[in-house]
Amino acid sequence: MSHKLVQVKEVMTTNNYQFADGMMTVAEGIKLAKEHNVSALIINKRNEQDEYGLVMLADIAKEVLAKDRSPDRVNLYEIMTKPLVIVLPDMDVRYCARLFERLSIHLAPVIDNKNIIGMVDYTNMVFSQAE
Numbered sequence: 001m002s003h004k005l006v007q008v009k010e011v012m013t014t015n016n017y018q019f020a021d022g023m024m025t026v027a028e029g030i031k032l033a034k035e036h037n038v039s040a041l042i043i044n045k046r047n048e049q050d051e052y053g054l055v056m057l058a059d060i061a062k063e064v065l066a067k068d069r070s071p072d073r074v075n076l077y078e079i080m081t082k083p084l085v086i087v088l089p090d091m092d093v094r095y096c097a098r099l100f101e102r103l104s105i106h107l108a109p110v111i112d113n114k115n116i117i118g119m120v121d122y123t124n125m126v127f128s129q130a131e
Helices: 026-036 057-065 093-103 120-126
Strands: 018-020 040-041 053-056 107-112 115-121
Touching: 026 057, 040 107, 053 057, 053 107, 057 120, 093 107, 093 120
Parallel strands: 018 040
Antiparallel strands: 040 053, 107 115
């Protein structure tokens, strides 16, 4: 069986995340995510030497709701994942899938010239293999 060569940039999406400030409360983050219908918030860098962070709605459920913490009293930076595992746009989706499996992640930002240009997940990769 021959593999269809597909690069991450061909399958990434650009509309399933929103940028947010780490100082925002979780309540504000929820509102932002709902307003833009996204399940991931990319936490902006504080300066050029900083790294991006990530808060997914699942993180909010696990770290705030399940622990009975107040969304109005918790900031996004307190529950974010940082630094992020990133992938490059020219990476073959086979290697991206292997990276995800090895690191037990299911989503990663796509970075080009130090800027986030999209997001890739297992769904994107699997659907790319449809003829």
